[in-house]
Amino acid sequence: MSAPKQHLSRQRQRQPELEQDYARTTTLGYEAPADTGLVRCIAHGFPTPLARWHFHDEYELHLIxxxxxxxxxxxxxxxxxxxxxxxxxPRLPHNWISMDMPEGGVPERDLVIQFLHGPIAHAAEQIPEMAEVMALLERARLGVEFFGLSDRAVQHFHAVKAARGFQRLAAFCAYLSDLARCTDFRQLSSVRMQGEEDDAANDQVNALVNRIMRDYAHPLSAGELALELGMSESRFSRFFRRATGNTFTDFVNRIRVNRAGQLLMETDRPVTHICYEVGFNNAANFNRRFLEIKGVTPSEFRRQADHRFGGPPQT
Incomplete structure (x- = not known):
């Protein structure tokens, strides 16, 4: 009787867990508190209680x-x-689920570094050379995958883990520097706004994005927004694409699809209901746009998302 109950429990679980400090024990691969400062290193195998759909206040640099x-x-x-x-x-939910684990698991799968935003941000206020690191951290808000750095990342991790005191901070900064200078990366979770050069343009872009984020489920017209800004529609289209890297229609579709993805992951609402809830006016267009942006259909996305808790796929 216990197995069905556990199955139902997994079906009800939709929200990520908040990782608490009391769970960060050395038996799970964490360093002892006396050995950490700004930087905390974790090395662990799989399976492990750490591999779950969760989030925490720290940035997490995760190497498989x-x-x-x-x-x-x-x-x-x-x-x-x-x-x-x-x-x-910080607070970006994440999980990695191995599909080809050998019998008995693996002793090492993850090399992880966690660190808080505050100390780095405070230091950057006084140290101009840290500007590139702050740009890196801004990109990381929605997750960044790096390519071509895996060998150096292993070296960096072990250099950080082996060091103490200021030498550890120096090793960690060297790691961040390589990441900040890496040009072969991709954003993972959502669209990221690209800044304009002047404050007035930044204010306009921020206002536009906030408006779209607030009203994404309602009809949105580039022409109406252009009129509100005192622009022609063609000028507005150029301005919007330069600021966000997307056409207005593509940006709105991405916001709607990303919201749909969240609802597919966190609720049991039917796909057709979610389609209209996020602002699409027909299911065929929703399915097409979702497939273009996510690479899978909404139903397949939901099926795959149920793996993030580590249990068997839901039926």
Whole structure:
């Protein structure tokens, strides 16, 4: 009788867990508190209680060294294999589920570094050279995957873990520097706004994005927004694309699809209901746009998302 109850429990679980400090024990691969300052290193195998759909206040720099499977970062679902390197921002839910684990598991799968935003942000206020690191951390808010750095990432992790005091901070900064200078990366969870050069343009872009984020479920017209800003529609289209990297229609579709992905992950609402709830006016267009942006249909996305808790797929 216990197995069905556990199955139902997994079906009801939709929200990520908040990782608490009391759970961060050395038996799970964490360093002893006396050995940490700004930087905390974790090395662990799989399976492990740490592999679950969860979030925490720290950034997490996560390197996979063994096995392959599915990664879940915010509303992004994708494959991973050894060398997969991701920087997750604070409170961004994430999990990695191995699909090819050998019998008995693996002793080491994850090399992880966690660190808080505050100390780095305060230091950056006084140290101009840290500007590139702050840009990196801003990108990480929605998850960043890096390519071509896996070998150096392993070296960096072990250098940080082996060091203490200021030498550890120096090793950690060297790691961040390589990430900040890496140009081969991709955002994972959602669209990220690109800043304009002047404050007035930034204010306009922020206002536009806030408006879209607030009203995404309602009809949105580029022409109406252009009129509100005192622009022609063609000028508005150029301005919007330069600011966000997307056409207005593509940006709105991405916001709607990302919200749909969240609802598919966190609720049991029918796909057709979610379609209209996020602002699409017909199911065929919703399915087409979702497939273009996420690479899978809404139903398949929900099916894959149920793996993020580590249990068997839901039926």
């Amino acid at each position: 060294t063994a096995t392959s499977g599915k990664a879940f970062v915010g509303d992004w679902i994708g494959p991973f294999q050894p060398g997969h390197l991701v920087l997750c921002g």
